[in-house]
Amino acid sequence: MSDASARVADATGNWVDTRAPSWSRPYLRLSRLDRPIGSWLLLMPCWWSAALAAAVAHDVSQLPSVIVLFFIGAFVMRGAGCTWNDITDRDLDARVERTRSRPIPAGQVSVKQAFVFLVAQALVGLAVLLQFNRFAVATGLASLLIVAIYPFMKRITWWPQIVLGLAFSWGALMGFAVVLGRIDAAALALYAGSIAWVIGYDTIYAHQDAEDDALIGIKSTARLFGARTHQALVVLYSLAVVLIGVALVLAGVRWPAWIGLAAFALHLAWQITRLDIKDPARCLRIFKSNRDAGLLLFAGLLSDAVMRAGV
Template structure:
């Protein structure tokens, strides 16, 4: 089966008007693709809202947003440095700044340090317990680019990384861990596996040729039901989290909008259509917002 793909460095919009060198750095950090930092940000915002801090700690939500933009950019730079040889052999990633020659490897390392310093400034605004939780994320982040070489489920590792802000946000507001935040975190991991499997179908042909593993390849012809199953696990875990905060059947109704949205994604996904898959993937920005609203309603009730 042939899968259509959309290159992920298309040099469009404001980024296309930047000077060449600056444009390369912006593309390297994926500033032209904000969906990535939205997906990194939402779990932290959920945790803050569900812990009851959405209004009083609006500044924390803002910090998490800034940190997500900077650290998602740093993560992309690091990933591209590690994957530069693989990226050159995949149609969707061949135009990325490093394999295309727009940014040198040395320049990429310098840019990585600069973005990490922004993340450090955000880190220093947190209380020590939350800051320690944030620092603990560095090990799984560093390991992530290598997971596609050693496991069929690198999306699960991405879930561990991209859900970490939930732990940081909850500890900052509540002062410690609880079953509620564990359920938010595990639900987020399942959500990430689902949406990143959708993203991975765009590369399935190239990945098969060069031996890169992914959940999309592991699921084969069962991608759509597989995504649906992970989304169902996410909603179930989030239901546990909400129940722990507010044990009222009516509180669970707050999850209906996000559950319906995720169900729509799985039901309408066409894995062989790259444009369809990319659209469903990007729609998770809306899914994250719906989940935030659910947490806001329950956490402030």
């Protein structure tokens, strides 16, 4: 198989295709470094939580190092999670047009090689986690069960996006665990709001595969909602904004955080108005735009933390 034919359909023309050594490309694709959007989306709740916890503590001294460590950890652990997903889904991926060129079904790496790569990524993630306090380490390890079961959920429930939300939103707890050594009510509200956000944006993403998923019996909220997706997104995104707002109230934030939340909410509203579930390319673009939505909220939370710390 040529390298061009090995590229995943929604990940062409990136640095992995054009600059990475050819031997490394299958592994970089396993970890989705050719499509880093998922890593950014995993990172956003981590950064939100770290900034909000720093605001509660009125101390941003450790925030720069926490931001960097969360960045590394999110990219490495998302890679490990995607590698695990590809191992468990290799037979299903071979039957879906968009995913049949992934490294395992395409024969670029064996299951054994992928598993060794998974372990290597997990060890790097562990090294990052061990930089934090014991409570944060325990909190981080607790997420592994959710990550492990997620790939199997689309076989048994119409709501696999809930389990993805539980996993991808875990960072909303981690920031408080790292900065404050505890999980406050504000962290739980932030976690709940992030879960609603994840369910919404992954529903948009899943519409790319809705037809193939129907043929092979894979369940998703995209198939469940169908033509009612816009209405479902209104509910999910509204719930996300309200719950995150509750977190801000509980944390006693000031005006910069509220501006960040308003910008986040406007971006989500824009997504709903622009979405066409019958246009896979547009679904992908709107899904990717959630990184920008997350950064808008983070900018507000970070500004609030700096203001409250008196820097």
